[in-house]
Amino acid sequence: MQYEGVLKKMQTEIGSPIQYYMLFESDFLNVNQVLDKTLKIEFIKHQCLNCGNDRPIYRQGFCRTCFFEIPSAGDWIMRPELSTAHLDQEDRDLAYEKKVQLQPHIVYLANSSNVKVGVTRKGQVPTRWIDQGAHEAIEIVEVPNRYLAGITEVALKDHVGDKTNWRTMLTNDVVDENLQDWRNRLKQYIPKEALPYYLESNLETQIEFPVLQYPTKVKSLNLSKTPTFEGKLMGIKGQYLIFEDNTVFNVRGSEGYYVGFTIS
Template sequence: MELRGILHGLTHQYHGKDQPVDYYLQLGEERLPLNELLGSEITISFLGEKNCIACGRKTNKTFNSGYCYPCFTKLPENDLCIVKPHECHYDQGTCRDASFGETHCMIPHYVYLAVSSDVKVGLTRKNNQLKRWVDQGAIRAIPIAEVPTRRMAGELEFHLSQFLPDKTNWRKMLKGDVREVDLLSLRDEVYAHFPDEFKAFRYREDEWIDITYPILESLDKINSLTLDKQESVGGKLIGVKAQYLIFENGVFQARKHAGYQVQVSASA
């Protein structure tokens, strides 16, 4: 099997806690199903060209996982407030694209607890939570607040990050080095740290979501594979988690290489 195209990272589909997430490697408009390739030899080769995933122009360097520099500096999805939502400036009239702000930011968001490497606090658009949790490699997650806007979610997340991490240790996440956590009990402890103005937005689910990943075996040592240092990467595929392909000899972060023109070969 052989495919060529612009890499766009991994897409996935969640089927419930008792079934592993279905993963696909997105190459342009084509999707390569990865679950059925577990145990196979896969080679990803860089073809020497990078293209912006937004406008398609050729670029020597990509920014923020696949954008050319003009799109990085102009598109609203690349604004600083995306990674620092508590600094959202939509109300100041300086949003890069007001229509983007209305459809992506001025809508309900969840603040959540997730277990990936350890427990972390995060935020996501309502109805986007499963995609967010899988992209982070979370094995367990639960929403703890529903607020009207992204900025409010960012303010609550920023406040709670004083008591909980808001980052994932990707090496521990890939090793499966994760402690068992009762998220319902922890949620009640976290509620004690809610500022008064956010207490009315507390969100109570009866149970958390468990997520299982397609992994044959775990690595003892995490070695990062990159097409910036090698013309090709790959080996026997033993798992997929978050945005990583896990090979016997290391891990490949697919989204980091978005925009790269690649050839993907797979054999049993």
């Protein structure tokens, strides 16, 4: 079987285990069905997710020009505390920023390699946790805008991590944690503006990933350096494909790469 198209982050569907899909312009692939089969990946060209041109990808699937111009790549995306739509202040496009920022957001704890704090739109729960490779997660607060979520995350980062060790996550060298206890201990550090939105009694979400074999020591595949790769697919976790020879491929990190897939 052969597929061809520009890489975007894999879409997911809740299940035991999680179901993964690659969506192309006129086709889609249920990646779970490729497990224990040989997958060949061939880099063909770049295709910016915004302008569609064959230009080197700078960040987040965009060429350099688009990354510094389009509203969906503003600094507030990665740093939600910089959100200003609630003040009616524009960064790049106020209408877009109001649409995204002025909606319910969740501050959460997720355990993928360690317990970390993060922010996502309410509508992205539990997708965000799946994308990070978290096997367990819990909401802390649900606030009405992105700014409040951002300042809460900043306050909690002094007391809990905010980064995932992707190598630890992929080797599954993780320890289960009682996230309800973590949430309760962190309550005292929530800013007073967000404290009324504290979630008192919600339970952990458990996530099961489709992995037949975890790598013992990960080797990252970079299509710019290795434009053709072939290996047996043994698992999917977060946004990574895991191969039998310990190679891992970050699909989301390769957004904007136009590739060919051959399954045998």
